Amino acid sequence: MTFPFDALTACRAELEEEATVNDAQAAFPTGGLDRLRQLGVLAAPLPQTLGGRGFGTEPHGAASLLHMLRLVGQGSLALGRVVEGHVNAIRLIALYGTPEQLAHVGAEVHEGALYGLxxxxxxxxxxxxxxxxxxxxxxxxxxxxxxxxxxxxxxxxxxxxxxxxxxxxxxxxxxxxxxxxxxxxxxxxxxxxxxxxxxxxxxxxxxxxxxxxGQAGDYLRQPEFSAGAWRGMAVALGGIERLTALLRSQLAARDRAGSPAQQARIGLALIAGETALLWTRRAALVASSQDRFDSGDISGTVNLARLAVERAGLEVIELVERGLGLSAFVRDNVVERIIRDLSTYLRQPAPDETLCEAAAWFTRRNLPQPDVHA
The missing domain is CATH 2.40.110.10 (Butyryl-CoA Dehydrogenase, subunit A, domain 2)
Incomplete structure (x- = not known):
């Protein structure tokens, strides 16, 4: 039985509506989380031996995890952050914990538990x-x-x-x-x-x-410490894609999509989104091939990808705000909330240091080339 990606795609509007309703009161999306739980999203990161799909805990699951997090991010970045933390916690327990600990996690998740990091x-x-x-x-x-x-x-x-x-x-x-x-x-x-x-x-x-x-120092151990950032990129990618879709649909609804200036903005937003997707996919494939690549190559690639996705997100935000004008700042426009959510989600620590470290690493060596068919 395959993961129900179609069903997850179909509930985007449901997740988005709840996120909008909850925003004013800063209420947690309990309905959306229950829906994702029913679809198997919370159990998907578990190893297949524990009734999961290995999304994030087995190398073959990287592409599917990227797609799952991306779809959740399209519906609700806030909910995507919670799911990402759940996946991250299970991933670290699978890496550094004991088989007994992981088995206990599996039993709890199947009973509906939500983990956090x-x-x-x-x-x-x-x-x-x-x-x-x-x-x-x-x-x-x-x-x-x-x-x-x-x-x-x-x-x-x-x-x-x-x-x-x-x-x-x-x-x-x-x-x-x-x-x-x-x-x-x-x-x-x-x-x-x-x-x-x-x-x-x-x-x-x-x-x-x-x-x-695990043992002392495991959390900061490379390349996993840096490599895990790609999962956050996947959620942000969903937000970037949703903003681009809203820019297109709202301009079309106002009969403004035919303007050359607006067409340029749509084109640039699509390019930025595809750039974010390509970098996120590269980071996911490299991070899931730790037996093939040097630790520094993995950390450096994921860090460059992190900054590329941040830049793409900020560019799309600017294009949407310029393209839609003041309507992008009106609270009853879903765009306004998504921009706030994405701007906050993109804030990651030490971006300048991260860029310089990655650039220094790759000054005398090429970027690793993952298997694009993985």
Whole structure:
């Protein structure tokens, strides 16, 4: 039985409508998440041996995962962010966790669990302390997507210093109940309001040693640390494509699509979208071929792709705003919300440093060439 991509495509309007309705109150898209759960989106990242499709956990699943995330992003970038975090968490557990941990994840996901990956520290960074009762946590995480909906979060915590005096980082799985301490995102985000982003305080929470995933430093281990960014690009790609489609349809509805200036904008938006697709696909194929390529080649390729998708997204936003004029800034136009969501989603850390590192790496070597038929 193949994944129901047609059904996922068909529910785009449903996801988009909920995202628009929820935006004003920054409400979480519970209906959309339930719909995706029914379609098997949350189970798709699990290995096939655990009843999944290997999207993101097996090399053959990269192209299908790209398509799935892209379609979710076309309907709701906020929901796409939540699904991306779910996929990322399962991917890291599959890579660094034990078979028993992964099997437990599989059982929970089939029962409807939503996983999250929370790594951005709050004002008080999250740290762990070994105690007779287990591992006691202190501090919290900021910008935690799905803060009130995630069933179990994979978090990073400071675990003291190693033999060289450097801080070490561990990953651990934290079960989240209704008593979780959640605060709204600092300052109130203008975009991605439906992602349920919040600050989570873990102080006083105890985790059993079995909740530790992998070894110290695994989360920052290359190339996976950089390579995982392609999944976020796939969601952003969906937003870019949706904005381009709205530019075309709204100009046509206003009988303005025949203007040479508007035709140029449509053409440039289509080029930008295709550029984003090509770079995202290259990044996905390279990242899923870690047995073929050097770690630096993988990290550098994905980082260049990340910046290419960002540039494409910003270009499409500008083209849509110029093409539609003030109507693109009216709140009852779906374009206005998608622009806010995409602008927020595209903000990734250290873009200048990322560009320079990738450029330095490829100054004396060529970009890796993935198998385009994969």
């Amino acid at each position: 929370w790594v951005t520290d709050d004002v008080t960074p999250l740290r762990m302390e070994q105690t007779p009762r287990g591992i006691t946590l202190h501090g919290g995480k900021a910008f935690a997507s799905g803060a009130r909906q995630v069933t179990r979060a994979l978090v990073t915590a400071r675990a003291g210093q190693d033999g060289t005096g450097r801080d070490t980082t561990r990953m651990l799985l934290v079960a989240l109940g209704k008593d979780r301490a959640i605060h709204n995102a600092s300052g109130g985000l203008t975009g991605m309001r439906g992602a349920g982003t919040g600050q989570c305080d873990f102080t006083g929470m105890t985790v059993l040693p079995a909740g530790l995933v």
